Ligand SMILES: Nc1ncnc2c1ncn2[C@@H]1O[C@H](COP(=O)(O)OP(=O)(O)O)[C@@H](O)[C@H]1O
């Protein structure tokens with residue numbers, strides 16, 4: 001995606017002995033694996049480690065990052081994907097494909113989350129031997145259940161990797177029949193991040209992406225407007241300046257933008273895009289980067 005920041009976040013990973021069995025199973029069976037677990041349970045760290053190990057065995061591995069609140073691959077508010085073949089792909093940890101969700105809270109966009117994850121998997125599947133799907137930490141209660149079960153039903157993964165401290169995932173796992181489930185414990189090295197640290201992380205990622213040096217202003221008319229997965233005709237006051245927008249060619253998000261001004265047929269925004277060629281859909285969400 002245009003202008004996406006290079007985020008080097010390589011830190012030392014302390015692998016758990018029980019991860020070895022998981023790697024063996026993935027190598028034997030290949031296919032799509034869903035990583036589920038609470039926030040800060042170590043899902044992204046485990047994904048990263050699995051990628052390193054699989055790449056070292058020359059297995060082409062795709063990562064789909066559907067954790068829209070604390071994205072590790074793409075930008076917050078998006079589902080992102082990358083196909084990794086070599087050590088260098090791990091170093092250039094930059095997403096190749098994006099699907100704009102426009103919210104930090106998956107509970108508000110369940111069907112869009114499911115649709116986006118499905119689309120991303122479909123896109124990487126023809127060229128990947130193993131697909132790892134990192135997910136949000138929304139696991140609690142009915143809503144966590146609906147989201148995870150919905151995704152599993154839509155995507156039909158070959159494996160579920162369940163990272164849990166106690167039995168916090170069992171209310172979901174019990175409903176997942178026919179899918180092999182690998183239960184692993186939360187690493188002793190897993191650390192909780194504060195609410196402030198999460199907000200800072202998101203702010204930093206947006207700041208870097210929308211760096212004043214990189215953004216330009218654009219005016220687009222003759223595009224379709226979308227919200228919550230549906231076309232709509234906006235009114236000037238529907239969305240405030242600062243609203244994060246997805247700049248799409250059909251369903252694929254080519255870049256993100258920040259809304260400057262809107263009326264029912266045109267939109268002004270800033271974005272690190274070089275040109276608006278090919279953009280025929282502007283997707284609105286609920287994130288305001290000025291707040
Ligand atoms: N095995 C591990 N080795 C080192 N650090 C870890 C390990 N597991 C988790 N952490 C740390 O714990 C924090 C939360 O892990 P993370 O993978 O981001 O969780 P999640 O993706 O489930 O929210 C991160 O700061 C990460 O560095």
Ligand SMILES: [Mg+2]
Nearest residue numbers: 043044067070
């Ligand atoms: Mg994560």
